[in-house]
Amino acid sequence: GDSVTQMEGPVTLSEEAFLTINCTYTATGYPSLFWYVQYPGEGLQLLLKATKADDKGSNKGFEATYRKETTSFHLEKGSVQVSDSAVYFCALSDSGYQKVTFGTGTKLQVIP
Amino acid sequence: SAVISQKPSRDICQRGTSLTIQCQVDSQVTMMFWYRQQPGQSLTLIATANQGSEATYESGFVIDKFPISRPNLTFSTLTVSNMSPEDSSIYLCSAGTFNEKLFFGSGTQLSVL
Numbered sequence: 001g002d003s004v005t006q007m008e009g010p011v012t013l014s015e016e017a018f019l020t021i022n023c024t025y026t027a028t029g030y031p032s033l034f035w036y037v038q039y040p041g042e043g044l045q046l047l048l049k050a051t052k053a054d055d056k057g058s059n060k061g062f063e064a065t066y067r068k069e070t071t072s073f074h075l076e077k078g079s080v081q082v083s084d085s086a087v088y089f090c091a092l093s094d095s096g097y098q099k100v101t102f103g104t105g106t107k108l109q110v111i112p
Numbered sequence: 113s114a115v116i117s118q119k120p121s122r123d124i125c126q127r128g129t130s131l132t133i134q135c136q137v138d139s140q141v142t143m144m145f146w147y148r149q150q151p152g153q154s155l156t157l158i159a160t161a162n163q164g165s166e167a168t169y170e171s172g173f174v175i176d177k178f179p180i181s182r183p184n185l186t187f188s189t190l191t192v193s194n195m196s197p198e199d200s201s202i203y204l205c206s207a208g209t210f211n212e213k214l215f216f217g218s219g220t221q222l223s224v225l
Binding site: 004101 | 118152153154155213215218
């Protein structure tokens with residue numbers, strides 16, 4: 001079945017550092033790929049998405065590129081802020097946006 | 113966008129009892145789902161809540177343990193029945209319209225003693 005593997009956390013970075021959170025997936029067909037974010041005390045929110053190979057999703061300075069050849073969807077940001085501290089989930093869906101399969105989440109802590 | 117209200121936000125329950133979690137969406141949605149997030153693990157889909165009919169359960173989840181109702185397009189409940197400590201998890205409601213993004217509630221943190 002479908003699965004998502006993402007790097008374990010927590011990840012601790014200083015403000016303005018470069019962020020990479022690795023994510024790889026296993027799926028039949030051509031899934032849509034997502035990054036969700038959960039800020040402390042809040043619900044999951046969709047951060048960005050990509051629906052086909054070589055698509056780049058971007059939002060709030062975060063980017064991720066759908067790499068079919070390496071089955072990866074790594075999350076990057078050039079300069080993190082304290083307000084980026086949250087748990088980040090990589091996810092995929094074979095059926096549009098529904099029935100999403102999630103990774104285990106990576107907690108990011110950004111210190112001033 | 114849709115705003116999802118989920119309650120209770122947390123509860124501590126005794127073994128053998130049941131807890132019903134409510135999920136209210138502020139707009140009509142096609143799809144509603146229930147997820148479970150066990151400590152240190154990813155979110156796992158429990159079931160799809162179908163309006164006016166029985167829920168569709170994923171492998172490993174059964175109706176007797178997790179009965180679900182969805183009486184209309186904006187409301188659903190999940191009951192965790194005959195609880196044991198292994199049921200201690202965060203339970204999340206999500207909702208959306210077909211081929212549009214999913215929205216999530218802030219979750220119910222359940223601890224079973």
